[in-house]
Amino acid sequence: xxxxxxxxxxxxxxxxxxxxxxxxxxxxxxxxxxPIVPIYNWTGFYIGGNGxxxxxxxxxxxxxxxxxxxxxGCRDRSGGVIGGQLGYRWQASQWVFGLEAQGDWxxxxxxxxxxxxxxxxxxxxxxxxxxxxQIGYAWNASLFYVKGGAAVTDNRLSxxxxxxxxxxxxxxxxxxxxxxxxxxxxxxxxxxxxxxEYDHLFMGHRNNSFTAPAVTAxxxxxxxxxxxxxxxxRVNYRFGNYGSPVVARY
Numbered sequence: 001x002x003x004x005x006x007x008x009x010x011x012x013x014x015x016x017x018x019x020x021x022x023x024x025x026x027x028x029x030x031x032x033x034x035p036i037v038p039i040y041n042w043t044g045f046y047i048g049g050n051g052x053x054x055x056x057x058x059x060x061x062x063x064x065x066x067x068x069x070x071x072x073g074c075r076d077r078s079g080g081v082i083g084g085q086l087g088y089r090w091q092a093s094q095w096v097f098g099l100e101a102q103g104d105w106x107x108x109x110x111x112x113x114x115x116x117x118x119x120x121x122x123x124x125x126x127x128x129x130x131x132x133x134q135i136g137y138a139w140n141a142s143l144f145y146v147k148g149g150a151a152v153t154d155n156r157l158s159x160x161x162x163x164x165x166x167x168x169x170x171x172x173x174x175x176x177x178x179x180x181x182x183x184x185x186x187x188x189x190x191x192x193x194x195x196x197e198y199d200h201l202f203m204g205h206r207n208n209s210f211t212a213p214a215v216t217a218x219x220x221x222x223x224x225x226x227x228x229x230x231x232x233x234r235v236n237y238r239f240g241n242y243g244s245p246v247v248a249r250y
Contacts, residue, residue: 040141040187042091050197056108056235058123059225060157062115077110081128081230089134090144096143098134103127113162127154128228129218130179130199140189151179151201153228175226177203182233186232188205191238201228 081152083104090098109124129152136145152174159169179202187193203226 019186025075040138042089042096042138042143044238044240046236046238047084047086048234049084050104050232050234052230052232053078054106054108054167054228054230056125057227058110060121060123061223063223073112075110075112077108081105081106081232085234094138096136096138096145100132100134102130118162120162122158122160123224124156125153125228126156128230132179132181139190143185145183146182147183149179151177151203153201153203153226157224173206175203175206193236195234197232197234200228203227
């Protein structure tokens, strides 16, 4: 009886030892691979178009020979703008830096009677340019940015006979000022993106002198102050593979 019990115990121990060895020899299951997350790269040259709305705020003071305002007033005029932009961006981590040039045709004009005179003044802005730097923060294919730099506008001031509408004098002027803006852009394809942008232009003031007798009889020159607000929709195309997604593992 003791002999049978001893043999059974030895067999059980051997069986357990063999099972443990087999378990040790089995391959350990590999962990699941880390997820692959696409990260959009904003680096590269781009070109695009824009269009939208702008409002021109003009204040005009008409001055006599002593520099005293004989008539003044402010007018707002809104209208459409359309144009294009080109630039370059480079991305470092999630920060995006860029330089951009933008030009737009505009139709922003207003007309009003000058004080108690028989004359009217018409001011018109026909073109707008921006030369700005950008700094933004990207969430994959979504980019939020602010911008700032120089602005230029092409303007024309006309003095009209109110009754007949005849132009008595006119001056064209290219004015330089400053611009600040903010925008959001989203890449909907490897090389394409679309967005919306708001810009405010600080154009300061400028003096103009008149030589036409009918005009100088009423006043000698004028001082114009100008600000412009722009809201545009934009579409950009990046060249090459700069806009293609890159792969990162986390």
